[in-house]
Amino acid sequence: MSEKKKMAIIVHSGTLDKLYPVFMLASAGGAMDVDAHLFFTFWGLDALKKGGLDSAKLPGVMRVGTGMMKGRIKDANVPTLPALLDMCNELGNIKIYACSTTMELMKVKEEELIPEVDDIVGAAAFLDIAMDADVQLFI
Amino acid sequence: MDESIMSERHKIKETLDCKGLYCPMPIVKMKKALKGMAEGEAVRILATDSGSKRDFEAFCNKTGNNLLEASEEDGVFTYVVEKVGA
Numbered sequence: 001m002s003e004k005k006k007m008a009i010i011v012h013s014g015t016l017d018k019l020y021p022v023f024m025l026a027s028a029g030g031a032m033d034v035d036a037h038l039f040f041t042f043w044g045l046d047a048l049k050k051g052g053l054d055s056a057k058l059p060g061v062m063r064v065g066t067g068m069m070k071g072r073i074k075d076a077n078v079p080t081l082p083a084l085l086d087m088c089n090e091l092g093n094i095k096i097y098a099c100s101t102t103m104e105l106m107k108v109k110e111e112e113l114i115p116e117v118d119d120i121v122g123a124a125a126f127l128d129i130a131m132d133a134d135v136q137l138f139i
Numbered sequence: 140m141d142e143s144i145m146s147e148r149h150k151i152k153e154t155l156d157c158k159g160l161y162c163p164m165p166i167v168k169m170k171k172a173l174k175g176m177a178e179g180e181a182v183r184i185l186a187t188d189s190g191s192k193r194d195f196e197a198f199c200n201k202t203g204n205n206l207l208e209a210s211e212e213d214g215v216f217t218y219v220v221e222k223v224g225a
Contacts, residue, residue, distance in 0.1 A: 005201070024162070024163050025163075027163050027167050028162065028163035028166055028167070028194075030167075030170075031163060031166045031167045031169070031170035031198070032166070032170075032197070032198055032201045032202055033201065033202050034201070076161060077159050077160050077161070077164075078161060078164075079164070087167055090171070091167070091170065
């Protein structure tokens with residue numbers, strides 16, 4: 001078997017269109033024995049607030065089409081974002097980090113975050129994890 | 140090859156119906172099934188996602204599990220994956 005691979009994703013956006021690829025890539029990677037590390041920063045942090053994944057919308061003017069998009073997602077048997085998060089949790093090799101600076105900036109308290117958050121870290125700590133990752137993405 | 144001989148030979152423990160499911164669901168479901176299996180046991184997956192062939196090849200290539208079968212009939216793909224390692 002090939003040696004353990006690692007992926008690092010900076011999640012910068014909390015909108016539906018960006019969060020889907022994040023969780024799909026993370027769960028696919030996790031299934032392939034790739035350790036996935038997700039760093040939620042700036043607007044990405046909204047996704048880690050309680051109810052955040054459920055209420056994520058399409059960006060900007062496309063926001064009004066969110067319901068239709070969710071309908072299509074459902075029709076295609078694609079899981080909801082909370083269900084994808086559960087899948088990631090079950091796989092067990094996907095780590096979720098909240099950006100400590102963003103928490104200060106956006107006045108978000110630890111108790112407002114979902115329990116799936118593994119750690120609250122700064123940029124340096126995440127870069128230490130991401131530095132030797134095989135896949136590095138900014139979404 | 141006769142179905143029972145095939146099952147015996149590859150020790151297919153479970154068949155997952157992933158028809159109508161898209162990436163990454165078939166891969167994630169297969170991974171879950173493999174987790175509960177012993178080395179040498181296999182899982183059969185039925186899928187309709189057109190990208191699944193490359194996905195299953197990539198999965199096996201990266202994880203070291205064996206892709207024993209990858210076939211297609213009337214738009215339904217059948218994969219048999221044997222677990223390698225713990």
